Amino acid sequence: MSIRVLAIAPYPGLKDLLSEIAGDDDSIELHVETADLQEAVPLVEQAERQGYDIIVSRGGTATLIRKLVTLPVVDIPVSGYDILRLLTLVKNANSKVAIIGFPNICHGAAAVSSLLDIDIPAYAVDHESQVMDALRRAFRSGVKIVLGDVVTVRTAQEMGYHGMLITSGRESVLEALDLVRRVYEVYRRGREQMHFLEQILDADARGTLVLDETRTIRYANEAVCQFLGTMSGQLQGSGLILSSPPLAALVKQAEEGMHSELEQYVHIQDRQFRVKMTRHPVDGKSGWLLQLEALEQWRIEQLNPVRIPSRVVSFDQLIGSSDALQKAVNRAKKFAASDRSIWVCGEKGTGKSLFAQALHSASRRGDQSFYIVSCDEMTDEQTDLLLSGTAHAPGLFDGGFGGTLYLKNADRLTRYAQTQWLYALRRSGGVRLITSSLVPLSKLQQRTEYNSELLLLLGELQLNVPSLRERPEDLEEIVRVMIADYNSESGKQIVGIRDQVLERLAQYGWPGNIIELEHTVREMLILTKGHYTEYGEAAEVLERLQEPDGNRTKIESYAQIDLSGTFEEIEARILWHVLQEEGLNQSKACKRLGMNRTTLWRKTNKMFKNET
Numbered sequence: 001m002s003i004r005v006l007a008i009a010p011y012p013g014l015k016d017l018l019s020e021i022a023g024d025d026d027s028i029e030l031h032v033e034t035a036d037l038q039e040a041v042p043l044v045e046q047a048e049r050q051g052y053d054i055i056v057s058r059g060g061t062a063t064l065i066r067k068l069v070t071l072p073v074v075d076i077p078v079s080g081y082d083i084l085r086l087l088t089l090v091k092n093a094n095s096k097v098a099i100i101g102f103p104n105i106c107h108g109a110a111a112v113s114s115l116l117d118i119d120i121p122a123y124a125v126d127h128e129s130q131v132m133d134a135l136r137r138a139f140r141s142g143v144k145i146v147l148g149d150v151v152t153v154r155t156a157q158e159m160g161y162h163g164m165l166i167t168s169g170r171e172s173v174l175e176a177l178d179l180v181r182r183v184y185e186v187y188r189r190g191r192e193q194m195h196f197l198e199q200i201l202d203a204d205a206r207g208t209l210v211l212d213e214t215r216t217i218r219y220a221n222e223a224v225c226q227f228l229g230t231m232s233g234q235l236q237g238s239g240l241i242l243s244s245p246p247l248a249a250l251v252k253q254a255e256e257g258m259h260s261e262l263e264q265y266v267h268i269q270d271r272q273f274r275v276k277m278t279r280h281p282v283d284g285k286s287g288w289l290l291q292l293e294a295l296e297q298w299r300i301e302q303l304n305p306v307r308i309p310s311r312v313v314s315f316d317q318l319i320g321s322s323d324a325l326q327k328a329v330n331r332a333k334k335f336a337a338s339d340r341s342i343w344v345c346g347e348k349g350t351g352k353s354l355f356a357q358a359l360h361s362a363s364r365r366g367d368q369s370f371y372i373v374s375c376d377e378m379t380d381e382q383t384d385l386l387l388s389g390t391a392h393a394p395g396l397f398d399g400g401f402g403g404t405l406y407l408k409n410a411d412r413l414t415r416y417a418q419t420q421w422l423y424a425l426r427r428s429g430g431v432r433l434i435t436s437s438l439v440p441l442s443k444l445q446q447r448t449e450y451n452s453e454l455l456l457l458l459g460e461l462q463l464n465v466p467s468l469r470e471r472p473e474d475l476e477e478i479v480r481v482m483i484a485d486y487n488s489e490s491g492k493q494i495v496g497i498r499d500q501v502l503e504r505l506a507q508y509g510w511p512g513n514i515i516e517l518e519h520t521v522r523e524m525l526i527l528t529k530g531h532y533t534e535y536g537e538a539a540e541v542l543e544r545l546q547e548p549d550g551n552r553t554k555i556e557s558y559a560q561i562d563l564s565g566t567f568e569e570i571e572a573r574i575l576w577h578v579l580q581e582e583g584l585n586q587s588k589a590c591k592r593l594g595m596n597r598t599t600l601w602r603k604t605n606k607m608f609k610n611e612t
């Protein structure tokens with residue numbers, strides 16, 4: 001009989017590696033999911049009921065899972081080889097690098113870096129909660145890039161810095177699977193006894209929740225699963241604090257008050273409950289029996305939909321030490337402290353959105369919401385809905401809006417939408433505005449189709465984000481981060497791109513800036529078989545970069561044009577695009593399009609149909 005193993009890979013590349021290696025092993029029946037930390041919770045909660053024998057995971061995710069389930073959890077280790085591969089990738093980095101992780105990672109890293117004769121400080125932590133503190137210390141001492149496991153990388157990113165993941169290679173996975181076989185035998189015997197207890201509790205039909213002394217749910221009947229909005233059986237083995245914070249708060253209150261019985265009222269999901277809690281001593285330990293009774297239904301109206309990214313972005317996440325980028329960053333940092341509206345301008349893919357998020361994070365509103373409105377995706381009808389709301393949902397600014405509003409590509413607002421925004425913003429108060437466009441604000445101000453009052457309101461301060469062409473010295477640094485990201489996604493262990501390839505990348509003009517660079521590098525990395533991207537592997541991709549820049553820009557731009565609607569609407573979009581590419585210079589656009597000014601104006605005016 002084979003051992004049923006549920007593997008939770010904290011990053012995608014590990015999933016493929018695990019499947020590949022376990023595929024050759026008849027003693028193990030493996031199912032792999034990709035999930036990191038909290039994402040793993042719903043996947044493992046049901047693992048025991050689904051018949052799994054053992055869970056395999058890595059680093060912080062493995063530690064978290066171990067707290068939630070009664071199944072044994074086996075760690076995939078980080079070996080010296082794993083560390084060696086990443087150190088090779090960063091050994092020529094211009095920025096200061098450090099390693100942050102549990103002692104096993106740090107000791108390994110110290111040994112490997114001394115072998116390679118490179119000086120990389122290591123900060124050891126004994127617990128996940130110390131990661132942030134260690135990161136703070138590292139960043140204060142000038143570190144720009146940290147290497148570590150998923151918790152380190154994620155925390156660094158949340159703090160606005162770069163983290164590179166130390167991925168586990170083949171030899172580490174083999175070691176973990178070996179451990180699975182040994183642990184399984186010990187575990188099998190203990191499980192039989194547990195099964196007996198579960199069956200007795202399952203026979204009870206009341207709305208019942210049983211907790212052990214660590215407030216882990218040992219049993220939850222159907223009614224409780226329904227109250228908490230989970231599937232039957234999903235709660236078992238999970239911590240109460242994660243499954244139901246309100247109930248966990250009640251139990252805490254009862255424990256702190258030294259009560260052995262307590263009755264309370266609580267809101268869970270959309271309903272109100274009376275909860276009776278009784279403490280029961282079992283084998284000298286204290287467990288809780290919770291009985292829930294639903295009282296009444298109530299609903300909270302959901303707020304309306306704009307995208308709110310969860311990531312906190314800091315200026316340090318903008319990679320590049322070039323003067324051009326640093327100048328923009330320094331200017332932006334000063335702007336962040338003020339409350340005035342900012343107009344961010346730059347070519348597509350230069351990082352305007354990233355700048356906007358960093359501005360928000362560094363401002364006094366950093367802990368409030370960051371709303372993105374993509375102006376080019378908005379129809380006039382959607383604009384009305386967003387700003388005025390519906391019978392069931394409030395308008396964007398109704399009921400107080402305290403965060404930052406990012407109007408992306410505001411130069412694409414129709415004249416009608418401009419008027420609506422002006423009206424809404426004047427009433428809004430309290431909101432910090434950041435706006436972006438491909439065309440400089442000064443050029444838009446010369447055009448009659450733009451509402452000058454709106455431009456004044458939105459453009460109190462102006463920021464230019466440099467193109468990649470203006471900062472070629474940053475290319476290598478950006479590529480290095482892209483490789484580390486790709487490794488953690490793909491499971492590959494690439495440590496660099498050959499100089500010859502980098503030289504060719506540096507010669508290209510990058511009209512699509514970092515987004516284009518991302519696509520190009522990613523394609524080359526997909527084609528890479530070994531530890532380095534060889535010239536031969538990248539040749540075909542590089543060949544395409546040899547097209548004259550002008551052509552490439554045009555092809556890419558047209559590819560992005562929305563082809564829905566009537567021919568006239570599509571035509572208007574194309575003409576408008578060319579106009580923007582020519583910096584709204586009508587003469588140049590007319591020359592390129594082979595039409596006179598009157599025709600161009602008439603046709604593009606369809607974009608502003610609501611005004612004419």
Ligand SMILES: Nc1ncnc2c1ncn2[C@@H]1O[C@H](COP(=O)(O)OP(=O)(O)OP(=O)(O)O)[C@@H](O)[C@H]1O
Nearest residue numbers: 317318319320347348349350351352353354514515
């Ligand atoms: N300085 C930078 N360092 C690293 N990555 C960057 C940098 N600037 C941008 N990027 C990355 O490049 C991509 C494009 O960035 P972003 O969306 O902010 O550009 P944009 O100028 O707003 O693009 P668009 O004009 O197409 O909306 C993103 O994946 C972003 O993470």
